Amino acid sequence: MTTPTLPPALAAEAHSDAPDPIVTLYDLDTAVYGGGTYHFTDNSGNGAPIKWRGNDYQPFDLESEGWEWSGRGPLPTPRLRLTNANMLLSSLIATYDDLIGCRVTRWRTMARFLDTGATPSPGDHFPPDVYVIERKAVQTKQVVEFELSAALDQQGRMLPGRQVIRDSCTHTYRRWNSLTGGFDYSKASCPFAETGAGCYFDRLGNPVTDPSQDVCGKRLSDCRLRFNRYGFLFTRAFPGAGRVRGS
Numbered sequence: 001m002t003t004p005t006l007p008p009a010l011a012a013e014a015h016s017d018a019p020d021p022i023v024t025l026y027d028l029d030t031a032v033y034g035g036g037t038y039h040f041t042d043n044s045g046n047g048a049p050i051k052w053r054g055n056d057y058q059p060f061d062l063e064s065e066g067w068e069w070s071g072r073g074p075l076p077t078p079r080l081r082l083t084n085a086n087m088l089l090s091s092l093i094a095t096y097d098d099l100i101g102c103r104v105t106r107w108r109t110m111a112r113f114l115d116t117g118a119t120p121s122p123g124d125h126f127p128p129d130v131y132v133i134e135r136k137a138v139q140t141k142q143v144v145e146f147e148l149s150a151a152l153d154q155q156g157r158m159l160p161g162r163q164v165i166r167d168s169c170t171h172t173y174r175r176w177n178s179l180t181g182g183f184d185y186s187k188a189s190c191p192f193a194e195t196g197a198g199c200y201f202d203r204l205g206n207p208v209t210d211p212s213q214d215v216c217g218k219r220l221s222d223c224r225l226r227f228n229r230y231g232f233l234f235t236r237a238f239p240g241a242g243r244v245r246g247s
Contacts, residue, residue: 010124013110020110020117023050025057026080029103029189033096040082051115052107053122053193054185061085067106067129075150078131080104082144089144098136104148105130122185122193169223170236173216183211190216191234192226201225 006014013019021043028038041050044059051057061083069076082089093099109125112118131148138145171190174183185193200214201207205222208214216222223235 006126007121007124009119009121010110010113010126013112013124020112022108023052023111023114025050025052025107025109026062027103027105027107028099029105030092030096030099032101032103035096038092052109052113053188054115054183064106077134078129078148079137080146080148081138082146084140084142084144087141090139093136093139093144099133099146100135102133103130104133104146123195125191128191167219168237169216169218169220171216171218171234174214176212176214178212183214194226199226 023041023043025039025041025043028040030036030038039055039057040060040062041057042060042062044050044057047059049056049058063081064078066076066078084090096102106129107125110117113121113124115122131150133146134149135147136144137147169190172188173190174185174188174193176182177184183193183195195211197209198207200209200211201216201222202213203215203217205217205219205225216226218237220233220235220237223233223237227233
């Protein structure tokens, strides 16, 4: 596996003599049950939401462990413990079948790259950790604990869990908001968030300078245009799938 290359600004900050603090942010995606995405963080020192990529990450008392992986041996099974003091989690658990199968994405960036940071940059972040909730381990009036598993390490599940489409990505791409004069990431699942020269392409893959014309054509070539610089792709297509002709 190729080690992902960090965005230049993030790499420079991480290796500076006095790097900015790392901020950890979480997305809880309940789309598997027809629900929305919830954003939360444990890094808000003043109790106010943290704004990043256009989303408000609500402060939440939580503990997590077990994310580290050396690249050898079994994939990690992180544990996520969250406060249940306001019974919000109990409501979600009751509505969405214990949240089993919901996707949890852990993002890590530095304070200066937040929307309110010194140099806002939604594209400067470490590679995201993407897991799903495997089981609810503990639920009390005070705390709920979940055990997570990697998306490709779920015992007893048929893979893939969605339709195999060879040539078309199913990610939701960012969209240009003419009212705010910026990109709207509120419903985007594709993590591409670079801006500036060389970051905009139209539906046919042609480079454009007007950000309002930036549209992803959903092909593997479109993904390469945006992510090749980092050494990894985020496509949801299955380019390795062979064409099968029924008899």
